[in-house]
Amino acid sequence: GENVEQHPSTLSVQEGDSAVIKCTYSDSASNYFPWYKQELGKRPQLIIDIRSNVGEKKDQRIAVTLNKTAKHFSLHITETQPEDSAVYFCAARNSGNTPLVFGKGTRLSVIA
Amino acid sequence: EAEVAQSPRYKITEKSQAVAFWCDPISGHATLYWYRQILGQGPELLVQFQDESVVDDSQLPKDRFSAERLKGVDSTLKIQPAELGDSAMYLCASSLGGGDGYTFGSGTRLTVV
Numbered sequence: 001g002e003n004v005e006q007h008p009s010t011l012s013v014q015e016g017d018s019a020v021i022k023c024t025y026s027d028s029a030s031n032y033f034p035w036y037k038q039e040l041g042k043r044p045q046l047i048i049d050i051r052s053n054v055g056e057k058k059d060q061r062i063a064v065t066l067n068k069t070a071k072h073f074s075l076h077i078t079e080t081q082p083e084d085s086a087v088y089f090c091a092a093r094n095s096g097n098t099p100l101v102f103g104k105g106t107r108l109s110v111i112a
Numbered sequence: 113e114a115e116v117a118q119s120p121r122y123k124i125t126e127k128s129q130a131v132a133f134w135c136d137p138i139s140g141h142a143t144l145y146w147y148r149q150i151l152g153q154g155p156e157l158l159v160q161f162q163d164e165s166v167v168d169d170s171q172l173p174k175d176r177f178s179a180e181r182l183k184g185v186d187s188t189l190k191i192q193p194a195e196l197g198d199s200a201m202y203l204c205a206s207s208l209g210g211g212d213g214y215t216f217g218s219g220t221r222l223t224v225v
Binding site for chain 2: 006044089091097099103105
């Protein structure tokens with residue numbers, strides 16, 4: 001089955017700097033890669049996703065890139081703000097109605 | 113915005129007792145998932161339903177866990193007997209199916225003492 005590795009487990013950045021979180025997946029048939037943000041005590045919320053037919057997707061300060069050959073995808077947050085502090089999870093799934101497989105998460109701290 | 117409803121939000125139970133969690137997905141969402149999230153880790157799938165049918169329960173500890181979605185709408189996850197290692201957040205999620213992202217509920221935080 002699919003296996004998703006996520007790095008780093010913790011990340012501290014100064015406010016205004018960029019943050020990058022990286023994930024690798026094992027199943028070359030995977031074609032959908034969402035990112036979730038989970039604030040303390042709250043539910044995970046989808047912030048951006050990408051499908052295997054595109055290499056990059058951007059939404060304001062957040063972007064995701066996908067390298068199918070290397071089987072890795074990354075979340076980029078620019079101009080970080082204190083409210084970006086949270087745990088971020090990547091996930092992957094292959095075709096059909098298979099469930100998402102999540103990485104172990106990255107705790108991002110944005111220092112004002 | 114439509115939400116996935118879960119109850120209770122918090123549950124404390126003694127080991128060896130039975131405990132049950134309830135989830136009501138977004139209306140029209142055929143696919144429902146139960147995930148367990150241990151503190152500091154990512155969600156791990158317990159069971160997936162498509163309408164009232166179980167699609168994947170390969171990671172569900174069936175000696176103590178059971179899940180049902182009798183009418184293909186809301187769902188119940190039960191643990192009997194609870195063990196200390198079951199302490200975790202239990203998240204329910206739903207989707208239209210066909211590859212879109214999930215909407216998660218707020219979860220039930222279970223503490224077994």
